Amino acid sequence: MGIYILKRIGVMLITLVVISIIIFFLIHMLPGDPITILYGKNPNPELIERIQKFYGLDLPIYQQYFRWAGNVLQGDFGASLRDGVPVLELIKERIPRTLILCFGAIIFGIIFSFPAGILAAWKKGGWLDFSLTSYSLVMLSVPQFWLGLFFILLFSYKLGWFPSSGWIYPGRDFIGFLKIIIMPIVATGFMEAAVITRMLRSSMIDVLSADYITLARAKGNPERRVLMIHSVRNSLIPVITVIGFLIGYLLGGEIVIEKVFNFPGMGSLIVFSTSFRDYPVIQISILFYAALFMVINLIIDIAYALIDPTIRY
Amino acid sequence: MSNKSRARSELFTRIVKNKKLVISLVMVTILVMLAIFGPMFVPYGYEQMNTGERLAPPNQNNIFGTDHFGRDLFSRVVYGARYSLMISLLVVIFSNIIGITFGVSAGYIGGKFDIFAMRVIDIIFTVPWILIAILVAMSIGRGTQTVIIALSIVYSPQVARVIRGTTLSLKEKEFIEAGKISGEKSLSIIFRYILSNSLGPLIVQSTMVMAYTMLAEAALSYLGYGIAPPTPSWGLLLQDATRYYIKSSYLVYFPGAAIMFAVLSFSFLGDGLRDLLDPKFSPLG
Amino acid sequence: MDNKLSVKDLNVEFTTIKGKAKILRDVSFELKEHEMLGFAGESGCGKTMTSMSIIRLIPPPGKITRGSIIFEGKDLAQNSPREMVDIRGKKISIIFQEPLTALNPCYRVSWQLEEILKLHFPDMDKNERRKRTINILKNVGLSDIKKVLNSYPHQLSGGMRQRIVIAMAIICDPQIMIADEPTTALDVTIQAEILSLIKEIQEERKQLSVIFISHDINLLAERCDRIMIMYLGEILEVADSDDIINKPIHPYTRGLIGSTPRVSLSRKQFDFIKGELPSAYTDIEGCSFYNRCTEKDESCRQQKPELIDIGDGGKQHLVRCFKKK
Numbered sequence: 001m002g003i004y005i006l007k008r009i010g011v012m013l014i015t016l017v018v019i020s021i022i023i024f025f026l027i028h029m030l031p032g033d034p035i036t037i038l039y040g041k042n043p044n045p046e047l048i049e050r051i052q053k054f055y056g057l058d059l060p061i062y063q064q065y066f067r068w069a070g071n072v073l074q075g076d077f078g079a080s081l082r083d084g085v086p087v088l089e090l091i092k093e094r095i096p097r098t099l100i101l102c103f104g105a106i107i108f109g110i111i112f113s114f115p116a117g118i119l120a121a122w123k124k125g126g127w128l129d130f131s132l133t134s135y136s137l138v139m140l141s142v143p144q145f146w147l148g149l150f151f152i153l154l155f156s157y158k159l160g161w162f163p164s165s166g167w168i169y170p171g172r173d174f175i176g177f178l179k180i181i182i183m184p185i186v187a188t189g190f191m192e193a194a195v196i197t198r199m200l201r202s203s204m205i206d207v208l209s210a211d212y213i214t215l216a217r218a219k220g221n222p223e224r225r226v227l228m229i230h231s232v233r234n235s236l237i238p239v240i241t242v243i244g245f246l247i248g249y250l251l252g253g254e255i256v257i258e259k260v261f262n263f264p265g266m267g268s269l270i271v272f273s274t275s276f277r278d279y280p281v282i283q284i285s286i287l288f289y290a291a292l293f294m295v296i297n298l299i300i301d302i303a304y305a306l307i308d309p310t311i312r313y
Numbered sequence: 314m315s316n317k318s319r320a321r322s323e324l325f326t327r328i329v330k331n332k333k334l335v336i337s338l339v340m341v342t343i344l345v346m347l348a349i350f351g352p353m354f355v356p357y358g359y360e361q362m363n364t365g366e367r368l369a370p371p372n373q374n375n376i377f378g379t380d381h382f383g384r385d386l387f388s389r390v391v392y393g394a395r396y397s398l399m400i401s402l403l404v405v406i407f408s409n410i411i412g413i414t415f416g417v418s419a420g421y422i423g424g425k426f427d428i429f430a431m432r433v434i435d436i437i438f439t440v441p442w443i444l445i446a447i448l449v450a451m452s453i454g455r456g457t458q459t460v461i462i463a464l465s466i467v468y469s470p471q472v473a474r475v476i477r478g479t480t481l482s483l484k485e486k487e488f489i490e491a492g493k494i495s496g497e498k499s500l501s502i503i504f505r506y507i508l509s510n511s512l513g514p515l516i517v518q519s520t521m522v523m524a525y526t527m528l529a530e531a532a533l534s535y536l537g538y539g540i541a542p543p544t545p546s547w548g549l550l551l552q553d554a555t556r557y558y559i560k561s562s563y564l565v566y567f568p569g570a571a572i573m574f575a576v577l578s579f580s581f582l583g584d585g586l587r588d589l590l591d592p593k594f595s596p597l598g
Numbered sequence: 599m600d601n602k603l604s605v606k607d608l609n610v611e612f613t614t615i616k617g618k619a620k621i622l623r624d625v626s627f628e629l630k631e632h633e634m635l636g637f638a639g640e641s642g643c644g645k646t647m648t649s650m651s652i653i654r655l656i657p658p659p660g661k662i663t664r665g666s667i668i669f670e671g672k673d674l675a676q677n678s679p680r681e682m683v684d685i686r687g688k689k690i691s692i693i694f695q696e697p698l699t700a701l702n703p704c705y706r707v708s709w710q711l712e713e714i715l716k717l718h719f720p721d722m723d724k725n726e727r728r729k730r731t732i733n734i735l736k737n738v739g740l741s742d743i744k745k746v747l748n749s750y751p752h753q754l755s756g757g758m759r760q761r762i763v764i765a766m767a768i769i770c771d772p773q774i775m776i777a778d779e780p781t782t783a784l785d786v787t788i789q790a791e792i793l794s795l796i797k798e799i800q801e802e803r804k805q806l807s808v809i810f811i812s813h814d815i816n817l818l819a820e821r822c823d824r825i826m827i828m829y830l831g832e833i834l835e836v837a838d839s840d841d842i843i844n845k846p847i848h849p850y851t852r853g854l855i856g857s858t859p860r861v862s863l864s865r866k867q868f869d870f871i872k873g874e875l876p877s878a879y880t881d882i883e884g885c886s887f888y889n890r891c892t893e894k895d896e897s898c899r900q901q902k903p904e905l906i907d908i909g910d911g912g913k914q915h916l917v918r919c920f921k922k923k
Contacts (some may be wrong), residue, residue, distance in 0.1 A: 020438060026448060095438060137584075141524070141576035143531045146551060147571040154560050211699040217655055219766065220687030220717045223679070233704045253444035256532045270444070274451050286444055293439055309704060309750045 008301065012294045017069075019282070019290050024065050027279050053193045068283070078280035080273070087284050095288065097167065100181060101254050102292065103261060105189030106243075112193040117200025117239075122227055123169035124205060132197065139194035148187040149259035155183060160171040165262030188254050192246050203235040210234075222307045236307050244300045251289055315568040327589060332531050334585030340578030348395040355388040359545045364388075368561050378407045380550075381557055386564065389545040390571050396546050397575060399528040400460060405519045407465035412472025417507065419473065420480025430477075432471040442467040442529065443536075460530050460539045467529075472515065479511045513590040520583035524576045531572055547572050601668075601761060602774060602807045603652070604631035608665035608675075610651055612878075619878040621647050621660060623831045623886075626905070629774065629807050634800050636818030636839070637811040638854060642875060645811045648828070649776040651675075653690055654682045660817055670773070688718040691767035695779040697760035701751035707762055708747040711735075715814075718770050731805040734765045739795055757788035761795070768799060768806075777801075778811045797821050815854045819843045827851050830875065830886045833905060837915040847908070847917045849893050885919070 029046040059067070071078060077087040111134075112260065120132040156164040162179045168178040208231055216230040217223075255267030262268070266285055305311055328334055357364045363383035365374060371378045377386035419430035437445065445461035453459055484508050527547075533539035534548030542549055545570045554564035610622035620643050629635055637645040650656050650665055654674060666676040669690070674682070694700050701710060711731040715722055722730075735743045738761040751759055760780060767775050777796055781789040800808045812818050818825050818839065825842045827835040827850065835848040846852045873890035876882065884899040885891070891898065898920055909915035 011327070015436070015439065019439065022436070029763070137580065138573070138577065140580055141573045142574055143528050143530075143548075143551075143576075145532055145535050145547065145571070146565070146572065149551070149555070149558065149565050150569070153558065153565065157559055197541075211694060211696055212702045214655060215694060215700050215763070215766075216693075216702065218653060218686050218692045218716050220683055221713075222683050230702055234702070248438065248441045251441040252529075253532070255443050256440075256536060259536060274447050277451070286440070289441055289444060290439055293441060307704070310752050 003303065005298070012291075012298065015294065016287060016291055020069070020287055023283055023286050025061060027277075027282060028061055028064070042202065045190050045233060062065060068280075077284050079258060080281050081278045082273075082276050087280050091266065091284060091288070094264060094266045094269055096256065097263065098258070098267060099292075101184055101188060101257070101263065102251065102296075104185035105250060105254065106180060106247075106296075107194065108189040109196055109243075110190035112189070113196035113200060116193075116197045118204060118227060118232065120197065120201040120233075121204030121208065121235075124201075129201075132191075133201065134195035137199040139190055140188070140198075144191055145256045145260045147190055148183065148257050150262070151183045153189055157184050167264050184257050184263055187260070188250065188257045191253065192243070192250055195242060196239060199241050200235060201236045204231055207231045207234045233307055237304070238304055240300055240307070244297055245295065247293055247296050247300075251293060254269055331585055332589055333581055334589060337578050337581030337585050340574070341582055344394060344398065344575055344578055347391060348398040351391040352388075353393060355385075355391050357385040357388040359392040360447060360543050361385065361388075361521045368557060370561065370563055372378060378561065378563045379555055380564060386550070386567055389550060390547070390567055393545045393547045393550060393568065393571065394575070396457075396540070397527050397530065397572075399580060400530055400540075400546070401523045402585065403461050404464045404468065404526045405522050407461065408468040409472050409515065409519065409524060411465060411469035413476050413508075416473040416476025417480050417504065420477040427477075430473070437466065437470050443532070446529075446538055448535055450533075450549065455538050455541055457540050457544070459589055460533055463533070464526050464529055468525070471518060471522075475511055475514055475518070479507050483507060483510070513586075516584050517587045517590065519588060520579050524579040524583070527572060527576050527579075599696050600631065601628040604666075604668040605629075605648075605652075606666045606668070608648070608651060608667065609663045610647055610656060610660055611663050612660045614659060617879050621831050621878060624826075625665070625831070625833055627826055627833060627836060629809060631805060631826075632800075632804055633823045634797070634808045634810055634821060634826040636815075636822035637809060637828060638813070638815040638818055638825055640813060640875070642878075643828045644831040646778055647831075649692060649778055649809060649811060651778065652774075652776065653686050653692060654679075655686075674787070684718075686771075687714050687766075688770040688902070689772055690776070691770070691772045691775040693760075693763050693767050693778065695778045696785070697756045697763055698785045700763050701759055703751055705750075706747070707749055707751070707754075711747075711762070711766060714766055715768055717777070731765075734769045735762070735892050736761070737768070737799075738765045739791070740765075754783055757792070758785060760792055761787075764792075764795065764799070768803070771803070773805060774809065775808050776809045776811070779813070783814075788873065793817070793821065800866040800875075815842070815851075827854065829879065830882075832886055832917070832918065834887065834918050835916060836905075839915060841909075841913065841915055845915075847915070848887075848919070849891050849917050850887050 068078065075088075077091070079086050080090060116132050116136070120129045123129050151162075152164045154159045162183050163176075164183075166180060168176040168180050213226060213230055216226050221230065253272060254265075257263065258265050258267030259271060266288055267282065270285045270289075273285065352359075361384060364385045365372070365383060366380050367379060368381055369375060369379045369381040369383075375385045375387060377390060379385055380389075415430055415434070419427045442464075443497070444462070444468055449463040449466070450459050453462075530546060531548030531551065532538055534546045535552045539551070540546040540549055543551075550568040553567065554561075558565045606620050606626045608625040609620070611887070612619040612621055625648060627635075636647065639645050647656065647660070652669075652674065653801070654677065656662070660864055662675050665675060669685075672681075674685070677685075701707075708731060711734070712727050715727045715730060731747065732743055732901055735746060740746055740758065740761055745753060746754065746758065746762075751762075754762070764780075780796065781792050784792060789905075796808065796810070810818060810822055815825065815827075819842065820839075822839050824837065825839050826833055827842070827848065829850055835842070835846070835851050837845075842851065843855065846855055876886070876889060882888070882902075885894070885903055888894055888898050901918050903918050905916045906917045907914055907916050
């Protein structure tokens, strides 16, 4: 198992390198010269030369890449083209915030959907099943950011429960922190919860008709145990697959949610820096999301192996 | 009854008995009708300003109200149907074209090309869709074409994977030999058999892609990477609303409801079609 | 009461959109102490449904509509789910046909065995549980027990898994064990082993009675004390195995015996039973076997025959036919 994890991490790193190369070249080949954008059409040529030298923009592309890569490996992530602020500074605070949103949304999705999916499967065909299934179908059709807007309308302005934007450090005011993150997390994780509910329900229904479930009952298991201990574990495998597919969508949605709630995370940083062609920042931000995606997928694969003994490595 | 017509009437019965399918077909038809004919019947053009008081809540003159330019929200929502559907349809078409091409080539040619193609697909999967869209937007600016290109790229891997799988399994089979004997070029054999075998899952997937695209396009337009004003995409309507929705919440509800309706009908349709194609489908369920 | 189990007038119905299907019609029989009773019949005749009714695991939309199942002085048909949970696995256990899907793929064998003990003997301590599970696996003829206990089901063969299922069925020393086609899905060589194992278990444990279900009447005849023939949810004939095989009365029974392949020098052809099972949704006025019977007459169609004892010399032989000889 440990070897498997190491191998996966290796593949991850290689993929990250490949992605960084692709992004680097793509970004630099894009139309739109950052110098022009930042400094206007007729800037001082001397100034331009100095800036170019400083950022290495006068070098051929592949040399620029190695320069960048070398720096990154030494911990120097470059500096923003806009104001020279080191990229590391910019992302240091934003990364944990985005992580809180992403993982919060995943956890919220799971907490919400598991009881719903299990109940719907258990009481299949009843009114509870019908309402849960219809509810999750509707939730699937709502654009995430619209849900965010709706939450703001309802909870911030109508009810005044939660603030609609900004950030509070958990250390400083934990309750305030909770109030600020709850809407973004729920808005991001809602769609995921809906998909998982449906998948879990359908998977449990399949499992409940299996022979070993009847045998579990024949052994004298009360229905509660049949559900929770015998069925759920077996039902999780397709559910985990689905969660894996959703991660890409979730991360994308998270970026949009950051804009809706004015949340100062990596998502807002990307949106902000792309309009300025701020290469160094864009590069790192995209790599961050790609790395996050792969890490989450790795966690999911490990979860697979833990749950299903037939695929242990 | 001949076998063919018996199979057809059985299919018809199954379709009619499946409530999901019937309802969703009705919904989709409404949507399509709205998209094609709606704009002919709306009271105002989508760019028309000052059709009533600015930022007026729903009233007799403007049944959905007006936005900050005095544009009639109802007309804009109806026009929006046309744009949203058109864009989603184009994305479905292009992503299928790209996906099928990649998938068939990867499966058929195999070897290094296959490995290369799979790596590309993996990478597209790894980068969250929105970043791909942002990159495309950075290259060619915002706009309708950006959305179409970006989303076609994003959704093509799924198609490619399915098609590649079918290609690989069919490559080995006797169809190819039999076809070759009768003189057909192997490529056209593959296309025919692959398409006929994968048609079902592809259609189901295409309905889901329609649904996802509408959501994604809305998000992209909202962020400012998508369709440019004044074209009334539903996502843009929501972006317009962000400055004023605190006082004029109807600006958020109507476009949102429209998106929900459209996405719901296609998801429903996909579900219903999946039930239809799945041999385990039971009329008791 | 001399009988381990006494079933009277048991009726089970399935209600679907097609209507009401009568799965069991007035089924009455007794299971005696320390006996092996065979249920014989085609698929769909109600043998499995009878056993599922006993342990009250009839799949929905089925329901017991009438009748009683008396066990240890109580009517199981009236029991609450909680009462049944106590009985299942401990007093009445069941073995199913397909060993490859009988065990939960996510848990080790040791866990799945010890679970039964934890459910029914919550005060038993860990060591005692361990001892019992090791012992029971020895009893069912498994070797390399430590390895088996640590394994997951997918790592074991079909024969091994069926032995484990049997072990699970007897670990609590039940009063009744139901074996529903336990060897049908196994290799021929393993079949014989498992069959002898079951026979051995039944003979050794004096408090155990076994209901053995099979479509192969000859297999039953070799091992059971008595055999009960079922058809379309009804009992057609009940007698000692010898009498069933050598003196079968009901035309269906005779058809069953003739149509199962046997290596026998005196029989050169199979006598298949012609015709098809009527639908369970229809009520049949006369004899349920009418449309396939080769010895019928008009009166067979108009009236349903009763189950009558024609045995002599104290041996019970029940038959549901007008043409008893």
